[in-house]
Amino acid sequence: MAQPLTEGISHYLAGRARWHPLEIAFWLVALASIFVLPNKHLILTEIAILALFALSLDLILGYAGIISLGHAAYFGFGGYVAGLLAKHNIIAEPVLALLASGLAALILGFVTSFLVLRGSDLTRLMVTLGVSLVLREIANQVDWLTGGADGLQGVTMSPILGMFAFDIAGHVAYVYCLIVLFLLFLLARRMVNSPFGLSLLSVKGNPLRASAIGISVNGRLVAIYTVSAGFAGIAGALLTQTTQFCSLDVFSLERSADVLLALVIGGTGYLYGGIVGSVLFKLMQDYLANLTPQYWQFWIGLVLVIIVLVGRERMANWSAPVRALLSRVGPRAGRSVETARPSPADGP
Amino acid sequence: MAPVLETVSLVKRFGGITAASDISLRVEKGARHALIGPNGAGKTTVINLLTGMLRPTSGQILLDGTDITGIEPHERVRRGVARTFQINQLFADLTPIEAIGLAVSERMGTGRQWWRVIGSKSEILDDVVSLIEQFHLGDVMYHRTAILPYGKQRLLEIALAIACRPRVLLLDEPAAGVPDAERHEILATIEALPKDVTVLLIEHDMDIVFSFADRISVMVNGALFVEGEPEDVARDPRVKAVYLGESLDA
Numbered sequence: 001m002a003q004p005l006t007e008g009i010s011h012y013l014a015g016r017a018r019w020h021p022l023e024i025a026f027w028l029v030a031l032a033s034i035f036v037l038p039n040k041h042l043i044l045t046e047i048a049i050l051a052l053f054a055l056s057l058d059l060i061l062g063y064a065g066i067i068s069l070g071h072a073a074y075f076g077f078g079g080y081v082a083g084l085l086a087k088h089n090i091i092a093e094p095v096l097a098l099l100a101s102g103l104a105a106l107i108l109g110f111v112t113s114f115l116v117l118r119g120s121d122l123t124r125l126m127v128t129l130g131v132s133l134v135l136r137e138i139a140n141q142v143d144w145l146t147g148g149a150d151g152l153q154g155v156t157m158s159p160i161l162g163m164f165a166f167d168i169a170g171h172v173a174y175v176y177c178l179i180v181l182f183l184l185f186l187l188a189r190r191m192v193n194s195p196f197g198l199s200l201l202s203v204k205g206n207p208l209r210a211s212a213i214g215i216s217v218n219g220r221l222v223a224i225y226t227v228s229a230g231f232a233g234i235a236g237a238l239l240t241q242t243t244q245f246c247s248l249d250v251f252s253l254e255r256s257a258d259v260l261l262a263l264v265i266g267g268t269g270y271l272y273g274g275i276v277g278s279v280l281f282k283l284m285q286d287y288l289a290n291l292t293p294q295y296w297q298f299w300i301g302l303v304l305v306i307i308v309l310v311g312r313e314r315m316a317n318w319s320a321p322v323r324a325l326l327s328r329v330g331p332r333a334g335r336s337v338e339t340a341r342p343s344p345a346d347g348p
Numbered sequence: 349m350a351p352v353l354e355t356v357s358l359v360k361r362f363g364g365i366t367a368a369s370d371i372s373l374r375v376e377k378g379a380r381h382a383l384i385g386p387n388g389a390g391k392t393t394v395i396n397l398l399t400g401m402l403r404p405t406s407g408q409i410l411l412d413g414t415d416i417t418g419i420e421p422h423e424r425v426r427r428g429v430a431r432t433f434q435i436n437q438l439f440a441d442l443t444p445i446e447a448i449g450l451a452v453s454e455r456m457g458t459g460r461q462w463w464r465v466i467g468s469k470s471e472i473l474d475d476v477v478s479l480i481e482q483f484h485l486g487d488v489m490y491h492r493t494a495i496l497p498y499g500k501q502r503l504l505e506i507a508l509a510i511a512c513r514p515r516v517l518l519l520d521e522p523a524a525g526v527p528d529a530e531r532h533e534i535l536a537t538i539e540a541l542p543k544d545v546t547v548l549l550i551e552h553d554m555d556i557v558f559s560f561a562d563r564i565s566v567m568v569n570g571a572l573f574v575e576g577e578p579e580d581v582a583r584d585p586r587v588k589a590v591y592l593g594e595s596l597d598a
Contacts, residue, residue: 005477005486006470006473006474006477009445009467009473009477009489010467010468010473011467011468011492012445012467012471013445013449013465013466014465014466014468014470015466016466017465017466091543120578137419190462190463190465191462191556193461193465193466194461194462194463194464194465194466195449195450195453195458195459195460195461195462195464195466196459196460196462197459197462197466198442198446198449198450198466199454199459199460201439201441201442202439202442202447202450205439205440205441205442206437206438206439206440207439208401208433209437209438209439209508210422210439211401211420211421211422211425211435212399212401212421212422212425212430212431212433212437212456212508212509213425213430213450213451213454213508213511213512214425214426214451214459214511214512215422215450215454215459216420216422216423217422217459223460241423324474
């Protein structure tokens with residue numbers, strides 16, 4: 001009696017981590033975009049970078065409930081580190097430099113994570129915003145290092161792995177960004193489907209009870225905030241590497257706000273939200289900017305107001321029906337689906 | 349016999365209000381100890397102090413003679429002190445399987461693993477299965493906690509505490525709000541707890557208290573008032589006065 005039950009439960013729990021056909025289709029489409037849309041690689045690179053940035057934000061917002069209005073702090077820090085490494089030829093090879101930049105942002109994330117532990121959402125908004133503003137001002141002041149308001153000039157990139165040189169049309173850059181996005185997505189996916197990932201959801205859902213079953217709430221928040229900062233730093237480093245330039249606006253409030261909007265448009269807490277949201281956000285921005293070069297921000301603002309008016313709850317969860325559909329047509333992919341009960345025929 | 353859990357002159361003040369004054373409580377190993385008293389007497393405050401969710405203004409808390417006053421709540425759980433809440437504190441979006449699995453995994457020290465897919469450790473699964481069966485949660489184990497019937501949520505509330513395999517279990521009105529029909533299920537699970545688990549029970553229902561407890565402490569206005577065997581407490585005229593006074597007020 002107990003044995004099939006144990007297997008059923010194991011199968012059910014592992015269902016969270018099982019690959020859904022639609023997920024595979026999603027990444028095949030992303031792969032196909034390399035070949036099908038060769039003249040769109042510049043905007044696709046921007047999308048991939050924003051998507052990675054949004055993925056990093058989803059780790060803290062969607063899984064741990066930490067709201068941030070200053071995630072650009074880590075994005076920008078990673079960006080500047082990558083720029084300086086390349087400019088001064090400290091680490092010339094882009095992949096190694098990318099890892100080093102991510103590590104630098106990770107350390108910054110760890111140090112600043114203690115600031116976001118205490119307080120309500122409002123406190124966190126202000127503290128995270130403050131951190132990004134402080135970093136921006138530091139970057140502005142140390143202009144002997146960063147170039148100040150003129151930005152970091154003279155960044156030249158070596159070929160990736162010594163083999164693939166960045167080209168003017170951005171083909172190499174896009175493939176590079178897409179690969180990095182995919183690998184970090186895999187890492188994030190692994191992480192959120194682990195005991196650690198589940199404990200984050202418990203901390204988000206009820207920190208009081210989480211601590212009452214032995215979970216170190218602060219420890220988990222520090223850990224995920226640190227990882228998230230590392231992801232954001234890698235996204236920032238990708239921007240510097242692919243544009244061979246880095247300026248103060250990597251730290252701007254607008255960048256933090258954009259990534260939050262992209263994530264909210266796509267929906268939080270299922271990892272794909274940041275990617276889907278980034279695609280929609282960038283395409284919308286691109287389309288509206290072509291339509292009305294002067295007033296596109298008005299339309300973006302209007303769309304966002306409408307999204308918010310549709311309902312705060314649904315804003316974060318509008319993807320729920322899609323996820324419910326996913327779980328109906330195949331193995332369970334999304335969360336919060338009440339009907340996700342394995343049928344008796346579901347063998348392990 | 350040495351107490352497993354002991355407080356020494358525990359005081360908790362909130363501003364001008366003294367919620368717990370000079371509480372010196374000894375809970376013997378394996379005891380079924382009940383903490384009773386009128387509403388607002390400070391019983392839940394004592395539990396919050398014992399579990400570290402509140403920090404005392406002064407005084408000490410000893411677990412097996414070791415001072416745990418300054419220790420974080422989650423660390424106390426690891427040392428064997430677990431609790432339930434008077435008002436359910438559950439994970440609304442998780443299923444009972446996931447919630448219990450978390451608690452068991454945390455106890456086994458695997459809760460921080462980030463590379464392993466959940467549900468892949470058979471020691472944890474075996475434990476989860478036996479808890480699910482013990483607490484009659486099998487029929488709802490794949491449902492989100494938010495949609496469970498109240499009685500099942502109450503069982504899950506206790507199951508989560510037991511999943512921590514505590515040496516000392518603090519039950520804060522475990523049957524509160526449960527309809528009579530489902531009460532016996534909860535009481536039966538409490539009575540079936542292993543004898544080596546020490547239980548401190550807060551309860552308003554005197555039938556439960558007197559059928560379950562082998563020791564009773566009465567709290568009034570934040571202070572320990574009377575302590576003794578159930579028969580002695582029942583006969584104590586001061587206790588009668590307190591409860592009579594309360595029922596007249598109500």
